[in-house]
Amino acid sequence: LAKTTQPISMDSYEGQEVNITCSHNNIATNDYITWYQQFPSQGPRFIIQGYKTKVTNEVASLFIPADRKSSTLSLPRVSLSDTAVYYCLVGQNQAGTALIFGKGTTLSVSS
């Protein structure tokens, strides 16, 4: 399973755009990139998933360059409620395949 590297922590203010970059240099051809959000004492919540180029949904965008060795989660106009730990995971997401969590990025949003 591809190992991921993310910043340990990031700080932001309300209303700003936050970009969290994840490195996954040995990503395999069949691997997808998935981002999860976790609040204290809760299970992780799926944010977005992509394979290449750009993916956008109602909460975030995911940018993946052509070599797929990194990815950037973009959160537009963050609010205090976006304070959480964000995990970047890489894996095949096939039935029976677990996802291995790295250390994640703790995002702190201030007013």
Added chain:
Amino acid sequence: GAVVSQHPSWVICKSGTSVKIECRSLDFQATTMFWYRQFPKQSLMLMATSNEGSKATYEQGVEKDKFLINHASLTLSTLTVTSAHPEDSSFYICSASGAWGGHGHEKLFFGSGTQLSVL
């Protein structure tokens, strides 16, 4: 989105007793479920992979006789912490693998977690 229900959300027990945690996939069939544990300020650590109708596969260092996993149906997996001790106090999270929106690849959906405190 898919829903995974986990109960109880928290439990306090005496040392030496056993505790059962349930994980249910409410609106999809989960062939495979996973159990994680998480200590404060740390990431999730995979404990075991549970396939319906077969024995669970445990990660290295996880005692299978202490953490009993049963996956009797496509919608229910249970984790029983046997003879619990204070060092077993942790946040336990289950997840289920299921198809998402017909895109062909699967995602993991997580339960809300169970905080176990062993006195």
